[in-house]
Amino acid sequence: MSVTAVIGGQWGDEGKGKIVDLLCKDVDIVARYQGGANAGHTIQINDNTFVLHQVPSGILHHGVTCVLGSGMVIDPSALAEELDTLAAHNIDTDGRIQISYGAHIVTPIHKAMDRATGHIIGTTGRGIGPAYSDKARRIGIRAVDMLDIGQLGQYVLKRLKLGIQQGEFNQEQLKDLHGEVETFLYAAHRVAPMLADTIAILHQALADDKNILIEGAQGVLLDVDLGTYPYVTSSHPSVGGISTGLGLPLQKIDRLVGVFKAYTTRVGSGPFPTELDDEIGKILQNKGAEVGATTGRPRRCGWFDAVAARYACQVNGFTEVILTKLDVLDKLDTIKVCTAYEMGSKSVPGFSAAAHSLEQVTPIYEELPGWKTDTTGLKSVKQLPTEARRYIRRLEELMATPISQVSIGAERSQTLAL
Ligand code: IMP
Numbered sequence: 001m002s003v004t005a006v007i008g009g010q011w012g013d014e015g016k017g018k019i020v021d022l023l024c025k026d027v028d029i030v031a032r033y034q035g036g037a038n039a040g041h042t043i044q045i046n047d048n049t050f051v052l053h054q055v056p057s058g059i060l061h062h063g064v065t066c067v068l069g070s071g072m073v074i075d076p077s078a079l080a081e082e083l084d085t086l087a088a089h090n091i092d093t094d095g096r097i098q099i100s101y102g103a104h105i106v107t108p109i110h111k112a113m114d115r116a117t118g119h120i121i122g123t124t125g126r127g128i129g130p131a132y133s134d135k136a137r138r139i140g141i142r143a144v145d146m147l148d149i150g151q152l153g154q155y156v157l158k159r160l161k162l163g164i165q166q167g168e169f170n171q172e173q174l175k176d177l178h179g180e181v182e183t184f185l186y187a188a189h190r191v192a193p194m195l196a197d198t199i200a201i202l203h204q205a206l207a208d209d210k211n212i213l214i215e216g217a218q219g220v221l222l223d224v225d226l227g228t229y230p231y232v233t234s235s236h237p238s239v240g241g242i243s244t245g246l247g248l249p250l251q252k253i254d255r256l257v258g259v260f261k262a263y264t265t266r267v268g269s270g271p272f273p274t275e276l277d278d279e280i281g282k283i284l285q286n287k288g289a290e291v292g293a294t295t296g297r298p299r300r301c302g303w304f305d306a307v308a309a310r311y312a313c314q315v316n317g318f319t320e321v322i323l324t325k326l327d328v329l330d331k332l333d334t335i336k337v338c339t340a341y342e343m344g345s346k347s348v349p350g351f352s353a354a355a356h357s358l359e360q361v362t363p364i365y366e367e368l369p370g371w372k373t374d375t376t377g378l379k380s381v382k383q384l385p386t387e388a389r390r391y392i393r394r395l396e397e398l399m400a401t402p403i404s405q406v407s408i409g410a411e412r413s414q415t416l417a418l
Pocket of ligand 1: 122
């Protein structure tokens with residue numbers, strides 16, 4: 001029996017989908033503990049590419065059950081679309097998706113609210129913040145409410161009236177609402193049979209010595225408590241979210257994997273000390289195909305920020321790191337890594353000291369030689385150029401955490417074990 005958790009170490013989009021897919025071998029359950037349709041994994045099957053937002057990529061592995069935990073905010077309309085997409089690719093989902101009764105539900109009202117205010121920090125517009133906000137206000141609609149569709153319709157109406165009373169959206173933002181609510185109720189009816197006591201399912205799996213893979217969405221720096229507030233998502237992508245979002249004790253986790261890109265990206269607003277507004281930033285964006293899977297927005301790109309990465313390792317206690325997209329750096333003459341921050345002329349002791357005024361820090365860089373070699377076809381770590389190995393070792397030192405694997409392309413085979 002083993003429990004492995006995969007968590008994004010940066011601002012999301014680290015390539016967790018590929019890593020989850022790799023680690024799915026011999027896994028019985030893949031469980032998500034937070035977030036919702038704001039996440040997006042691009043899946044490639046033969047020549048077809050599609051994006052999954054809520055269903056873990058474990059669904060592609062025969063016999064794997066996918067759990068959507070109570071820490072999530074689930075959009076039934078988006079989930080129904082994902083089910084249709086999976087069916088169109090002949091992937092059988094029957095009985096393989098279990099939704100916690102306690103998960104909260106994103107309704108068209110929440111999406112209208114996000115459309116009204118999300119631009120302030122550049123959200124994905126998927127209604128995530130408003131749904132978590134209703135949860136905290138104790139006026140949320142939960143997955144269990146989908147068991148009575150008539151009642152669910154009443155709850156939606158009640159929430160709409162409250163929103164109008166409190167000026168949470170304007171008429172323009174409500175214009176497509178009628179049709180959206182109808183689709184929502186139909187979708188809720190469709191996904192309601194997937195409701196289950198997911199806490200009991202997970203604990204039974206532990207008792208039966210089964211293998212569980214826990215899939216984080218977004219990343220540590222987007223954590224509402226540990227991230228770059230207010231430019232964060234509304235959930236806990238960090239390790240703590242696992243215990244509250246799945247009811248799974250943290251001491252059951254054997255392997256805690258932090259996934260980091262070999263450079264840094266961010267979508268949406270917010271400070272980003274190592275951001276590159278120059279040619280190199282464009283190279284990273286083009287070569288790394290850095291476009292948001294959910295929103296299609298170009299991702300901001302920059303050098304690897306080892307101050308932030310060390311913090312992510314520290315607060316999560318990652319037992320190992322998997323480094324993705326190393327190949328995107330293949331053509332660069334030199335590669336910079338941010339090893340420290342300064343504020344004014346004073347050095348900053350660590351990320352947590354600067355997290356509240358990150359826009360004021362100056363990144364201090366170390367420059368390493370590039371390898372100027374195509375790594376995408378390499379079959380073993382021994383074939384990596386010396387400079388690439390030196391880069392990996394330096395990141396390892398700076399994060400004070402071992403790097404166990406390096407990804408050099410989208411294919412499963414393009415992964416090197418260290
Ligand atoms: P929300 O989660 O849609 O409320 O968006 C809040 C912030 O988190 C915005 O900056 C989004 O761009 C960012 N965000 C949310 N989900 C993801 C993701 O899966 N990858 C990267 N950024 C994300």
